Amino acid sequence: MIKRVPIRDTNNGGTYALEGQPIDVLPRDNTVYVDQAGKTYDPRDNVQLQQLPDAGVLQLPRTTWW
């Protein structure tokens, strides 16, 4: 079964979707995902798609400024 997680797009107000098998891991693209309760999902920790909630997820760039 394909899992589809809608992600709130902070850039243009819409949503986009992460799709794949539930066991697929999130792409390592220098971002982090945060759900509505404030739980953070870091793709560097091999987070699987099924670990994300089905709604209310937001993506932010992972940043360190010097």
Place this chain on the structure above:
Amino acid sequence: MLVEFLNAAYDALIDLCLAAGSRGTETHAYLLGYRSSAEAIVTTVLRAGSPVEEGAMTQPDYAASAVAMQPYLDRGLTLLGEAHRHPGLIGPSAGDRRMLLDIPQDRFPRYLAVVVATFRDERPPVVTAHSIEDGEIVEHKVRVIDAAYPALLPSTVQQESVLSFGNGSGNSLVLLQVAKLPIRRLTIADDDTFEERNLVRHLVDHAALGKNKAVVGARFLRRRSTAKISAVRLHVGSATMAKVDRLVRDHSFVINGTGHPVASARISQSCARQRRTCLHSAAFARGAGGFVFLQAPGGPCYECLYDLNLESQTDDHETMQTLVTQYGYTEEELHAQIGLWADVNTIASVAAKVVLDYFKYGNDSRRPNLYVIDNHYLTINRRRVQRRTDCTTCKEAS
């Protein structure tokens, strides 16, 4: 791109950085606001939770920030970028530059890295803003403003070539304003001829009687515009669709001011096929109101609106004669039937404004694409309509 801080947001950022300076640390904040093609306007500086703030490094508190920014996103604000403080160093450090280049541009295009340099002496803070454009780090001008309204047009407007179908009472008012924009070219297509009855609701005078509406319109606007303006005598029908397609393909933006449902559907189909953005506008019967609809490639087309029951009322000669012969309208009633000029003008004003906003924001999926004007209560209802799943035009175009 110009980076502009609303007064209060600028003050909040500077206060944040001066406080960090007194602690001897960097500080971090997310920047939220509005964005057009030419401007990024920061209205809100958000420092939520407990960001990592050390002497020469800072990281956001992702969890607290994501929760805190939700209400702002709900109100239509955009995450524009991040700000941090430097003790004395103006602009991004080498590490900041590497960081900026590492942010995924497909997800966060034009993401801002704002640096506030503060100093031990009396020098005022220096604020810089950088983002990535075409893979390169670009510095932007920064200024402080009083109103969060993106007012500037991007320079790309100078490349726009606009094709307008129709130069009737309403569309002539739209074109008067569009022609004042710094566009490159405007082509007006119409096969109708000016009649005496048109004069009470049109810009032209008696000299236009008996002449083609496109030709007279182009002549009128040439003296009032810097754009290259031309006229085409053209009836939009099944026999002329090849020419319609060529014209649409040859322009970057299309205005459908025919007010005729069949012609509008044909123009819509051509724009969907050629992937051109098209603005449709028309008045309802008796000028009771009207609608303005922005059709963008990949989005809903004119035919997707049929469910919404937006029957417009045309004033072409054939329709007027039908009304006279079949329904026995008087001349006065006919004027009321198709709307007086002031009523038509409310629709035209909204149409011109939607053209302006398209040039400012492009096809922004957050913005409404349908505006319905009620002339009785003087209200504008706006919404974002989606494609109809059974629309054959959209299916063929995609």
